[in-house]
Amino acid sequence: MAFIHPLVILAAVICGIYTGTLGWKRFQYKRGKAPASAFPWQRHIRWGRRFIILLWIGSLIGIGYVLYKTGPALTTGLHASVGILILILFSIGTSFGLLLSKKKGTDRLASVHMGINYGTFIIVAVQIVLGVLLLTFFYPG
Numbered sequence: 001m002a003f004i005h006p007l008v009i010l011a012a013v014i015c016g017i018y019t020g021t022l023g024w025k026r027f028q029y030k031r032g033k034a035p036a037s038a039f040p041w042q043r044h045i046r047w048g049r050r051f052i053i054l055l056w057i058g059s060l061i062g063i064g065y066v067l068y069k070t071g072p073a074l075t076t077g078l079h080a081s082v083g084i085l086i087l088i089l090f091s092i093g094t095s096f097g098l099l100l101s102k103k104k105g106t107d108r109l110a111s112v113h114m115g116i117n118y119g120t121f122i123i124v125a126v127q128i129v130l131g132v133l134l135l136t137f138f139y140p141g
């Protein structure tokens with residue numbers, strides 16, 4: 001049971017990395033290094049949506065499992081706090097993406113969208129280490 005959360009998060013991270021590689025093509029276009037057609041606009045949005053939905057579902061499963069096992073949730077210390085931070089940052093980053101997809105954004109917003117989403121992946125790397133530690137030491141067997 002304790003593995004369900006990491007597996008859903010892993011699926012989310014794969015979707016997110018793929019979304020990020022598609023976004024990079026748009027960034028290359030903006031710098032004049034790729035044609036506009038290199039950026040698959042709709043596919044980027046589709047995979048971005050899958051990413052944020054899986055991230056939320058995976059995190060809620062983690063919270064639900066802690067709740068079920070120990071009573072109160074958000075008690076795993078750093079992993080819980082960093083997890084909430086990640087959820088907030090990606091929710092903001094992808095909501096800017098939604099604005100951009102409705103053509104309501106500027107180049108500046110696109111850069112902020114990119115900065116928040118790429119930057120948060122650095123925190124995700126830390127969170128994966130914290131998660132593996134949690135799985136190993138706090139949930140033996």
Ligand code: HEM
Nearest residue numbers: 020023024026027048049094097098100101110111114117
């Ligand atoms: C629901 C989720 C998402 C939606 C709806 C979305 C939408 C968009 C749209 C419409 C653009 C084009 C903006 C423009 O040039 O006017 C864009 C650009 C971009 N997106 Fe996303 N996106 C999402 C998630 C993500 C994620 C998770 C990442 C990174 C991991 C990402 C990275 C990028 C990058 C790097 C660009 C290029 C920015 C630039 O040209 O300066 N996006 N996104």
Ligand code: HEM
Nearest residue numbers: 002005006062063065066073074075076080083128131132
């Ligand atoms: C983006 C990455 C991740 C986020 C946002 C995240 C978020 C969370 C949250 C919010 C909780 C609930 C904590 C609590 O209520 O105290 C949790 C629990 C947990 N997380 Fe993560 N997590 C991530 C990645 C990982 C990874 C990669 C692993 C393991 C390899 C992991 C292992 C665990 C474990 C073992 C729990 C306890 C509950 C359970 O096993 O379902 N997490 N996580």
